Amino acid sequence: MKKGFITKLYPLTKAMFVGCMLIIGLVSDWRVGYLVVLPLCLLFAIIDGVAKPFIIKVFGALVVFVVFIFAFKIFLDKSASPIVFQYAFITIRQQGILDALNQTSILTILASAIILFFETTDVEEFMISLQQINMSHMISYVILSTLQMIPEMFKKSKIIMQAQQARGIETEGNLWLRTKAFFPSLGPLIISSIADLEERAITLEVRGFSADVKKTSYKEINKTPYDRTIFWSLIAATAAYIGWRIFTWLF
Amino acid sequence: MAILELRDVSFKYQLGKETVLENINLSIEKGEFVACIGRNGAGKTTLCSIMRGLIPNFQNGTMTGDVFLNGQNMKELSLGEIAQKVGFVFQNPFIQVSGIKKTVFEEIAYGLENLGVPRDEMIERTNAIITQLKIEYLRDKHPMQLSGGQSQRVALASVLVMDPEILIIDEPTSQLDPQGTEEVFETIHILKQRHKTIILVEHKIDLVSEYADRVILIDQKHILLDGPTSEILTDISLLDHGVSLPQVALLALRVEEETGKKLDRIPSVIEDAVIEFSKLV
Numbered sequence: 001m002k003k004g005f006i007t008k009l010y011p012l013t014k015a016m017f018v019g020c021m022l023i024i025g026l027v028s029d030w031r032v033g034y035l036v037v038l039p040l041c042l043l044f045a046i047i048d049g050v051a052k053p054f055i056i057k058v059f060g061a062l063v064v065f066v067v068f069i070f071a072f073k074i075f076l077d078k079s080a081s082p083i084v085f086q087y088a089f090i091t092i093r094q095q096g097i098l099d100a101l102n103q104t105s106i107l108t109i110l111a112s113a114i115i116l117f118f119e120t121t122d123v124e125e126f127m128i129s130l131q132q133i134n135m136s137h138m139i140s141y142v143i144l145s146t147l148q149m150i151p152e153m154f155k156k157s158k159i160i161m162q163a164q165q166a167r168g169i170e171t172e173g174n175l176w177l178r179t180k181a182f183f184p185s186l187g188p189l190i191i192s193s194i195a196d197l198e199e200r201a202i203t204l205e206v207r208g209f210s211a212d213v214k215k216t217s218y219k220e221i222n223k224t225p226y227d228r229t230i231f232w233s234l235i236a237a238t239a240a241y242i243g244w245r246i247f248t249w250l251f
Numbered sequence: 252m253a254i255l256e257l258r259d260v261s262f263k264y265q266l267g268k269e270t271v272l273e274n275i276n277l278s279i280e281k282g283e284f285v286a287c288i289g290r291n292g293a294g295k296t297t298l299c300s301i302m303r304g305l306i307p308n309f310q311n312g313t314m315t316g317d318v319f320l321n322g323q324n325m326k327e328l329s330l331g332e333i334a335q336k337v338g339f340v341f342q343n344p345f346i347q348v349s350g351i352k353k354t355v356f357e358e359i360a361y362g363l364e365n366l367g368v369p370r371d372e373m374i375e376r377t378n379a380i381i382t383q384l385k386i387e388y389l390r391d392k393h394p395m396q397l398s399g400g401q402s403q404r405v406a407l408a409s410v411l412v413m414d415p416e417i418l419i420i421d422e423p424t425s426q427l428d429p430q431g432t433e434e435v436f437e438t439i440h441i442l443k444q445r446h447k448t449i450i451l452v453e454h455k456i457d458l459v460s461e462y463a464d465r466v467i468l469i470d471q472k473h474i475l476l477d478g479p480t481s482e483i484l485t486d487i488s489l490l491d492h493g494v495s496l497p498q499v500a501l502l503a504l505r506v507e508e509e510t511g512k513k514l515d516r517i518p519s520v521i522e523d524a525v526i527e528f529s530k531l532v
Contacts, residue, residue: 124351144351152350152395199346202309206339207349208413211331213367218360218377220370 004048004120010227011126012133017230018113020238025109027245030098033105041112050119054112057119061111066104073100123147125221137215145200153193160185252322253278254448255302255337255417260316262297262306271297273472275316281416282446284439286453286463286480290493293469295452296342299419302450304333320417335366338415342422342452344402347409348394355405356381358394362413380412384438399426407435417448424455436462460484460497460519468492485517499524506531 006014021037038058045054077096085092127140161171164181171181204210257277263270271294279285287295300306304325307314318325320336341347352358356377363373381387386404389397397405403426410418420439424432436458443449443462453459459466459480466483468476470492476483483489485500496504496519503517503524512531518524 124353141351145349149350196346198309200350202305203341203347203349205305205309205330205334206303206341206347207362207409208331208334208365210329211334211366212329213331213365216364216367216370216373218357218364218370218373 004050006044006048006116006120009120009230010221010223011121011129013223013227013231013234014117014121015126016234018117020234021109021113022106023238024241025106027242028105030101030105033108034101037109038112041116045116045119048120050116054115054119057115058111061115062104062108065107069104069107070097070100073097073103125219128217128219128221131215131217132221137209141204141209149193153189156192157185157189160188253319254281254321255279255450256319257301258317258319260301260314260318262301262314263312264297265311265313267312270472272301272469275301275474277467277474277477279417279448279450281448282443284443284449284451284462284464286451286459286466287469288453288456288459288466288489288494289469293493294472295469296421298469299339299421299450299452302417303337303339303419304328304330305339335413336415337417337419338410338413340407340410340418340420340423342425344399344406344426347406348402350395352394354391355386355389355394355397356391358405359408359412362409366413376412376414380408383441384408384411385434400428400431403427404431404435407438411438411442415447417450418442419450421452422454423451424453424458432458456484456495457497457499460500468494481516481519481523484519503527 021041025033025037041058042051042054045051074092074096075090077093077099079093079095081093081095083091084094084097123144127144130140130143131137161181164185165171169181169184170177172178255277256279257275260275261270261273275298287298289295297306300310301314301318304318306312308330320328320333325333349358349361352361359380360373360377363376368376381390384404384407386401386408389401389405392401394402394405403423407420407423418439423439424435427435432455439449439451440462451459451463463480465478466476466480467474468483468489475492476486476489484497485503487496487504489496495501499521500517500519503514506512506528507514510531514527515530516523516527518527
């Protein structure tokens with residue numbers, strides 16, 4: 001796979017980008033989330049050739065929350081702000097829209113920055129970078145294995161469903177049928193996953209996981225001068241932005 | 252001094268009604284190749300887990316007695332120290348996968364990462380073991396997408412690469428075809444030539460008779476037979492404990508029965524059988 005500019009960056013540089021975007025989002029109104037961070041993340045995704053999965057995942061992650069928050073804010077708004085739209089009993093006011101935009105903007109920032117991060121970062125490289133700043137290898141293993149086990153659990157869930165199908169249980173059809181088939185599969189899925197966890201703990205032990213030595217890594221990842229520049233620029237820019245926000249609030 | 256010694260070891264699983272093993276005494280010398288045989292459920296895997304220190308550290312139950320590794324009580328050793336000295340290949344290869352690596356090469360190298368082996372040496376040792384086990388074609392495959400036989404070879408490679416003094420191998424060929432089985436045994440044989448201590452659980456008696464120095468039979472919670480391979484694997488009482496004799500031993504018994512002539516000894520390997528049968532001609 002060809003690596004784009006963002007993908008090549010040191011994982012902690014990208015993690016710093018996510019952190020800075022979140023901090024900026026917290027001290028800003030909706031315009032920063034929707035008009036700056038989201039387009040910026042999309043631009044980076046396009047540059048790195050991951051625009052399609054980025055758009056699909058951001059849309060998938062946000063659509064339900066955004067629709068619900070908009071519905072609640074718009075329909076429950078009792079302010080006296082100007083009416084934007086009115087039809088029958090539906091009245092949409094400016095304040096309702098602004099509240100909804102403000103509340104969903106942080107979600108938008110969170111989803112777009114984190115999805116961009118994982119689309120352009122190898123999880124194992126992220127864990128290695130965390131270990132390089134002396135994070136416990138146990139914590140990094142837990143994070144890494146959790147992220148990598150999720151697709152395995154989906155596979156296992158499919159196998160359980162197929163096993164149920166083989167025994168004559170209806171697993172396909174309308175939503176009700178699918179739901180009826182899905183819930184009974186959760187029991188075996190959870191129990192087998194817990195059993196797998198126990199076995200994996202033993203496996204790790206056999207592979208020297210608890211050996212009291214400094215761990216090494218086959219994969220080599222290093223910071224480049226670009227990373228250092230970007231890392232400190234992000235911190236400086238965020239600090240400057242917060243300073244400016246405080247200044248504008250005070251005066 | 253024995254490299255591994257069990258003194259009066261008994262074990263009962265937490266949810267089990269009875270003890271699985273009772274008063275086990277076993278002493279294994281450095282460089283010995285010991286095969287552990289017995290019917291299913293006899294306690295072979297439990298014995299392996301005890302020798303590796305997984306019991307009582309990871310599996311709940313009541314254990315009495317002591318296990319000594321190089322003369323030192325295992326209770327005094329850290330898990331990391333045991334991991335460096337005793338390798339363990341599981342019966343089920345799919346659980347031996349770390350779950351965090353994306354290629355077989357990285358999976359095999361994972362144990363070396365944990366032991367803090369420098370990268371250059373890690374690559375060298377991983378490549379060597381891949382070549383030795385003839386699994387170059389699996390090198391870039393995802394460890395979660397292997398067949399049973401492929402997983403078994405990768406599991407074996409993952410432990411061998413750590414170069415432990417003692418290697419406990421629990422049915423390493425259960426999912427392999429005859430050729431793969433033969434290759435695994437050849438690898439084990441090479442390890443024996445390098446003076447590694449090997450403890451093998453295996454049902455394929457013909458291969459055990461060919462390669463092992465010593466055989467122990469576990470049944471009814473105890474070690475019932477313990478001795479040189481040629482002696483144990485020609486003992487007809489094995490059949491009463493759910494274990495078959497090697498094909499050549501069965502053939503020899505049949506020849507004795509059919510011809511009415513007694514052989515000097517019942518052979519357990521083909522070479523001995525040739526000698527014994529030629530005396531009859």
